[in-house]
Every structure is written in structure tokens, then in C-alpha cells.
Amino acid sequence: MRATTIHGVGDIRSTQVPDPALQKPTDAIVKVVGSCICGSDLWNYRGSNGEIEEPRTIGHECIGVIEEVGADVRDFKPGDFVIVPFDHCDNTCPHCLAGVQSVCENLGFTVSGQSEYALVNQADGSLVKLDETPDAAMYPDLLALTDVMATGWHAAVMSGLGSGTKGGTAVVVGDGAVGLCGVLAAAQLGAERVVAMSRHEARQEIAKKFGATDIIAARGKEGEAAVRELTGGVGADYVLECVGTDQSFKTASKVARPGATVGFVGVPHDVNLPVNALFRTNVGLKGGMAPVRRYLPDLLRLTLDGTINPGLVFDKALPFTEAAEGYRLMDERLATKVQLTY
Amino acid sequence: MRATTIHGVGDIRSTQVPDPALQKPTDAIVKVVGSCICGSDLWNYRGSNGEIEEPRTIGHECIGVIEEVGADVRDFKPGDFVIVPFDHCDNTCPHCLAGVQSVCENLGFTVSGQSEYALVNQADGSLVKLDETPDAAMYPDLLALTDVMATGWHAAVMSGLGSGTKGGTAVVVGDGAVGLCGVLAAAQLGAERVVAMSRHEARQEIAKKFGATDIIAARGKEGEAAVRELTGGVGADYVLECVGTDQSFKTASKVARPGATVGFVGVPHDVNLPVNALFRTNVGLKGGMAPVRRYLPDLLRLTLDGTINPGLVFDKALPFTEAAEGYRLMDERLATKVQLTY
Structure with a gap:
């Protein structure tokens, strides 16, 4: 797939990498239709999280359509339009039940959110789907729900x-x-x-x-x-x-x-x-790290009924293959948050 | 008055010092009838709070009888038996009203609790009195309320x-x-x-x-x-x-x-x-530092009706003139908490 990858400090590229594959029966693969760059991606971009030893995909905020699900996934099927929390959780362990899904016993993360496909661990626990495929004009609002909102x-x-x-x-x-x-x-x-x-x-x-x-x-x-x-x-x-x-x-x-x-x-x-x-x-x-799934149903309702419009935080949109330019703009504070289009 | 004073690391003495005097019209002087040594006194005793530059009185946990009140003190009169919170407060400022009496805008502290007399700032805000003079057997329980409980x-x-x-x-x-x-x-x-x-x-x-x-x-x-x-x-x-x-x-x-x-x-x-x-x-x-006055009325009620008996934390009693021995015992962990008698 076409992916956004980081190769070193300040070095973001659009490259070809293998498609992600299901690893566990609770996983799902999402075909990304919208993604974005997070302020916390800049810590990596600036080298503040240590050296980048090998090129790897980057990006943890995305929305999309289910492409494939593992054998144990019950609540989602190919074609469902889903919001992907950056932190994945089973939503059944004691920590999830206490509202701390960000410390789930089966915690996972979106790691290729700025690419064509993303692997979601614990799909049933993590994802929230929309009843209808939303208009692309809604994408900024929905993308904000995956992390920053x-x-x-x-x-x-x-x-x-x-x-x-x-x-x-x-x-x-x-x-x-x-x-x-x-x-x-x-x-x-x-x-x-x-x-x-x-x-x-x-x-x-x-x-x-x-x-x-x-x-x-x-x-x-x-x-x-x-x-x-x-x-x-x-x-x-x-x-x-x-x-x-x-x-x-x-x-x-x-x-x-x-x-x-x-x-x-x-x-x-x-x-x-x-x-x-x-x-x-x-x-x-x-x-600490936000338990996105805890708040997601309420936030999605508030977004769909127009009570909140968190998508206003985006002030720039670029094709996802030009993510490098988005990083540069955010790094230099020329943009608050950059949406990536597909 | 006869006072317990600290002169240096590990150097506690019983000495004569001037009686405390009212400094503000909201002050009161308490004749101490019972006091005790606190674990936090040991920080000073061990030199962990910096050097003792001049000899000074020590002790912040005491109960006693009102000896004298300033002109603005309304709720207490000489002869009242009172519990003295180690931290004094007006109980009317915004922080006190929010339940954080330990950050009162007029915060004060008991500084000669292990002596014959103690000055109390903001007497009306700080003190809680008993309707009757308690039996001396109650002193350990009441002393615990001034801080540790x-x-x-x-x-x-x-x-x-x-x-x-x-x-x-x-x-x-x-x-x-x-x-x-x-x-x-x-x-x-x-x-x-x-x-x-x-x-x-x-x-x-x-x-x-x-x-x-x-x-x-x-x-x-x-x-x-x-x-x-x-x-x-x-x-x-x-x-x-x-x-x-x-x-x-x-x-x-x-x-x-x-x-x-x-x-x-x-x-x-x-x-x-x-x-x-x-x-x-x-x-x-x-x-953080406990807002003693916030909890004192409830804790006093629970103590007087026998629901709690926090005085069990005392495992040694000594005349207040022998406080030095009490410090030694607590420092060497030979006593949990030492009561001083009068």
C-alpha cells in the first residue's frame, strides 16, 4: 500500500509498504478514507522520542471503511464506516469497565493511520460505526473524535x-x-x-x-x-x-x-x-492518555446532531501522499492541524 | 513559661522562654493541658528541614483551655476547653469555604504546642470547643484530632x-x-x-x-x-x-x-x-497539608460517641518536660507516637 513513513528526524516520506494483515481473530483492517497529523506525531518528527532506528509507518488518527475482519469480530463487517480510536481496547477488561480504556489489558494503537490501510486490534471493543456513510464534509469533525476531541x-x-x-x-x-x-x-x-x-x-x-x-x-x-x-x-x-x-x-x-x-x-x-x-x-x-472509546459514543452523538463541531481545529488539508508538507507546516506552526485527504 | 525547644539536630531541651502574647485581635492564648510529638517533628529533629539557626519552640499538636482572647474573638472565652488544629484558619476566606482550610489566606500554625502555652491565630475560625471538660483518659483521642487523625x-x-x-x-x-x-x-x-x-x-x-x-x-x-x-x-x-x-x-x-x-x-x-x-x-x-478544621467537627463527634478511638496510636506517655526522651524513642522507632503530659 501507499504509506506515510518516518525515516529520521524531520524525514517523512510517502512510500510503498506491505499491506497490514490480520494478526489475531479480534483484529480488523480498515481502508482509510480520511486521516490527519497529530501534535504528538511532531514529538517523533522532532526526535524528542528518541532516534528512529528503522523507517516505519506513522499516524494514529483515521476514519474509514472496514475491509476485513478476524474470525472473532462480531459487531463489524466489511463496508461498515467506522471511527478508529487511536488507542484500541477490548472494552471488557477491569480497566475498560472502570472507564480507563487507555490502560486496557489488550491495549493496541493505530500505527499506519496516515496510509491506505490500518490495522485495528480489538475491533469489537475499539470501533464505533456510523449508521450511514457520512458526507466527506463531515470528515474533519469525525477525525477529531479519534484523538484530539x-x-x-x-x-x-x-x-x-x-x-x-x-x-x-x-x-x-x-x-x-x-x-x-x-x-x-x-x-x-x-x-x-x-x-x-x-x-x-x-x-x-x-x-x-x-x-x-x-x-x-x-x-x-x-x-x-x-x-x-x-x-x-x-x-x-x-x-x-x-x-x-x-x-x-x-x-x-x-x-x-x-x-x-x-x-x-x-x-x-x-x-x-x-x-x-x-x-x-x-x-x-x-x-494521562485518553480512553477515547469511553467518550466516543457521546461525542459522536454530539457531533452528528451538530452540538459540537470539533473539525474547526483543521486549518489545512493535503493529499495523504503529501503528508511531509503537512508535518512541515505544523512543525513551523504555520498550521494548527492538517487533514489528509484520499 | 516552661517550653520544649529545639537547638540543633537531635537536640531537644526543656527551657524557659517568654510566654506567647496576643499579636492580633483574632488571636487566643491556650493553656496547654496535653500535647504530643508528631512524625513531622522528626524531620526537624533529624535536620531534614535544614539547619536550626536559632533555638526555637517546637510542637504543633495540643489541646487545652483558653487563657486569654483578643478583642475580636467572639466564640471563645477563658475557661473553654478546646481542640487546637495544627493549622489555623479564618474559616471564612474562599479557600476555607472550598474546604481547603490548610491554604487559608490567614494561615497560621501552632508553634509551641509542646510547651505550657500556645498562641492560636484566627481563634474563631480554627478552634473547636467541647461542651464539658473531658476526662484526662480522653486526651489521647482528642490529641490525635489536632493532626494525625x-x-x-x-x-x-x-x-x-x-x-x-x-x-x-x-x-x-x-x-x-x-x-x-x-x-x-x-x-x-x-x-x-x-x-x-x-x-x-x-x-x-x-x-x-x-x-x-x-x-x-x-x-x-x-x-x-x-x-x-x-x-x-x-x-x-x-x-x-x-x-x-x-x-x-x-x-x-x-x-x-x-x-x-x-x-x-x-x-x-x-x-x-x-x-x-x-x-x-x-x-x-x-x-497535601490537611485542612484539620474541615474535618474536626465530624471527627470530634465520632470520637465523643466512641465510634473511633484514634488515641490508640499512642504507645508511650512522658511528662512534657521530658520531651527529649520522647523524640529519641520515636526517632529510633521504639515508640509510634508519644503523648506529653502536664
Whole structure:
């Protein structure tokens, strides 16, 4: 198949590789009809996840049509249009049943999402299908559900939003696609005031469309002071950490009011948690890799009925064979999120 | 007054110092009738909190009788028998109203608890009085409420216990007085199974009296494996970290099931949080210095009606003028917790 492959730092190519094949009777093969580039793909692109020793496929966000299913797959058949969570789960193990599908005992990942075909482990547990084949205009919204929208939602839920009480102020640290989706999630889950920390005008505009009531462009101490001022000196009731750097974790823990929880979903890179400050302020930390499948049915319903339109995070589309250019644009922050077309 | 003072590493003395005096109209002076030594006093005793530059009073756990109140104190008068939370709060600021009295905008601390008199800041917000002067036999129970019992309770609440759902397995890391009180709290707050990690037979016995259903004597990897086995490979639903060392934080985060929260109350000393492991497992961390005043009314009621008897954590009593011997016994782990008598 035609695949998007990574060969080294900054080296993305469109190459021919063998088609993925079923490995277990619970697997399915999806013919990809839409995919996209994730901010976390950039960690690999930039070499922050260690050296690329051998060329390999890349991409974990895709939607498509079932091509083939293993003998034990009951709920899907060739031709079904499916959303593919980036993290695959059986949805029956104790961790899945506790809502932590991202730590499933049979965890798997999409590894050739930016190619022609993708292997899905635990198809019955992972996939969600649409009753009808959607219009291509819906693809951006549906693609967002495979990762960034569910991840932003997870940050909001982990920060305590949606667990009954409404109102309060949520601060979102990070204005990438996940942060923007975090803004949308916080607004949907009942925060009265949603503060987006963003310096980029185009992203600020999306944040506002998603429900941000306030924008703070300042960073570091100045940004923290702005949140304090905006919250009457108290701090934010809910904080969503959507970056994963040491600086973003520090900002997140500092803008939280005492007793609040920072919901974190940015993959931590060289983060040194300020445990003594957390102790002193009773600010909690909860989060991690998002259990996409947990939220997917609800998010799909909200998307199909038009309540949310997370596809707004895409500001560029390219043929999937030109993914390299998409990586370049995102790496240089010339695009927020790039959709790949087929 | 006769005071317990610290002069350097391992150097505790009984000396004469000036009586504390009211500094603000919201202050009160308490004539101490009972006090005790806290595990966290040992950090100072051992020099782990930095050098002792000048001799100073020590001790933050005491009960007593109001001696004098400032002009703005409304709810207390000389002669009232009071429980003194180690952390003083106005109980009216936004943080107090949110249940985080330990981050009060007017936070204060008991600093001469092991002496004849103690100054209490924010008397109206901090103190809780008894309707009648209790029998001296009640002092151990009441002393436990000033810190360790409330702190163990905080660990349990922060881990998610008591928020509606009953059942599940709680693991308590640490068998000091706080850990033992954590066992009591977890049992009271509805955990079905309460696992005390303890190597000390005498402490294991107290843990059992407090409601521990299982004891794990093994530490490190072996201890973690024992928890996994006991929980069918899943991990604990609730974890209480009651020590504050790097090792105890690691153990706590490893025995938690994915998605669970570690309630931590051990003052962190050189702790390097495993943030990537927390991300991977979705294990949360929440805790810090306990808001004693938040829990005190309920804990006092449970103590007075005999539901809980946290005074069992004391295994030694000495005249307060002999506090130095008490420190030695606790430092060498020859006593769990030492009561000082007057």
C-alpha cells in the first residue's frame, strides 16, 4: 500500500509498504478514507522520542471503511464506516469497565493511520460505526473524535468538570488542537467561564467559537498573574493541561485554585512535577492518555446532531501522499492541524 | 513559661522562654493541658528541614483551655476547653469555604504546642470547643484530632473515599500514626477491604483494631506484587500515601489501579514524581497539608460517641518536660507516637 513513513528526524516520506494483515481473530483492517497529523506525531518528527532506528509507518488518527475482519469480530463487517480510536481496547477488561480504556489489558494503537490501510486490534471493543456513510464534509469533525476531541474532553473530565456541579472557571493551558478541544469540552461540560491561554490570533478565534469567554495571551508569571486577577485572586476551579512541557505543567499547577485538580493530557516530556507546591496548595493532578472509546459514543452523538463541531481545529488539508508538507507546516506552526485527504 | 525547644539536630531541651502574647485581635492564648510529638517533628529533629539557626519552640499538636482572647474573638472565652488544629484558619476566606482550610489566606500554625502555652491565630475560625471538660483518659483521642487523625482522614478523602460509592480496596502506605489513622479513615469511609502495609507487629495490631482487613509486610517490588495478587491483578481502588519519601510515593502510585487516585499527605522530601508512569496509568495524585478544621467537627463527634478511638496510636506517655526522651524513642522507632503530659 501507499504509506506515510518516518525515516529520521524531520524525514517523512510517502512510500510503498506491505499491506497490514490480520494478526489475531479480534483484529480488523480498515481502508482509510480520511486521516490527519497529530501534535504528538511532531514529538517523533522532532526526535524528542528518541532516534528512529528503522523507517516505519506513522499516524494514529483515521476514519474509514472496514475491509476485513478476524474470525472473532462480531459487531463489524466489511463496508461498515467506522471511527478508529487511536488507542484500541477490548472494552471488557477491569480497566475498560472502570472507564480507563487507555490502560486496557489488550491495549493496541493505530500505527499506519496516515496510509491506505490500518490495522485495528480489538475491533469489537475499539470501533464505533456510523449508521450511514457520512458526507466527506463531515470528515474533519469525525477525525477529531479519534484523538484530539476525546483527549480535550478527558482533560476536562479529569479536572472535575461534568461530575455534577456547574459553573466555575476553567483555564486551558495550550492552544494546539487538543487545547482548543479542551476549551470546547469545558464549555460543554458546564464551566461558566472558560479561559484560553493563547498567543495566536487564529487559534484565539477558534477558541472563542468553541466557547472561550476569555483569552489570556501572556505566558509565564504574567499569564499566571492574569488568571489570578481574572479569578479575584483565588485561582481557577478547573485547569486543563494540554501541552506536556515542564513549563506548561508549572503554569497549570500555579493557576489552579487550592484544592482544584489539573486534568493533564499533554504527553509529559522532561517534566519535573513541583510536588512540594502541590502539597502546599492541595492542587491535584489527574490525567494521562485518553480512553477515547469511553467518550466516543457521546461525542459522536454530539457531533452528528451538530452540538459540537470539533473539525474547526483543521486549518489545512493535503493529499495523504503529501503528508511531509503537512508535518512541515505544523512543525513551523504555520498550521494548527492538517487533514489528509484520499 | 516552661517550653520544649529545639537547638540543633537531635537536640531537644526543656527551657524557659517568654510566654506567647496576643499579636492580633483574632488571636487566643491556650493553656496547654496535653500535647504530643508528631512524625513531622522528626524531620526537624533529624535536620531534614535544614539547619536550626536559632533555638526555637517546637510542637504543633495540643489541646487545652483558653487563657486569654483578643478583642475580636467572639466564640471563645477563658475557661473553654478546646481542640487546637495544627493549622489555623479564618474559616471564612474562599479557600476555607472550598474546604481547603490548610491554604487559608490567614494561615497560621501552632508553634509551641509542646510547651505550657500556645498562641492560636484566627481563634474563631480554627478552634473547636467541647461542651464539658473531658476526662484526662480522653486526651489521647482528642490529641490525635489536632493532626494525625485529620491527616489520615484527608488522605482517605483525597483518594476518593467517602464521596458516595462504598466498597473497594484501599491500600495505606505507611504505618506511622498518620498511616494508622488512614486505615481507620478508610474503614470508616466505606472501603470494603483495607490493606495496611506494615512490617511492625505492634503497628499491625493497631491497624487491625482500626479496621485493616489485610496486612502486607513486604516492601518495594515484593510489596507491590502482594497488592496486585490481593486485588486480582487489578490494583487498589484507593491509595493513601502517608510517608512522604520518594519510595513511598513510587509504591503508592504503583499499587493503584489505573484511573485511581493516590491521596497523599506525607510531607514530600526529595520526591521525584513518576509523571510518565502516572500518564500511562491514569493514576491521579491529590492531597497535601490537611485542612484539620474541615474535618474536626465530624471527627470530634465520632470520637465523643466512641465510634473511633484514634488515641490508640499512642504507645508511650512522658511528662512534657521530658520531651527529649520522647523524640529519641520515636526517632529510633521504639515508640509510634508519644503523648506529653502536664
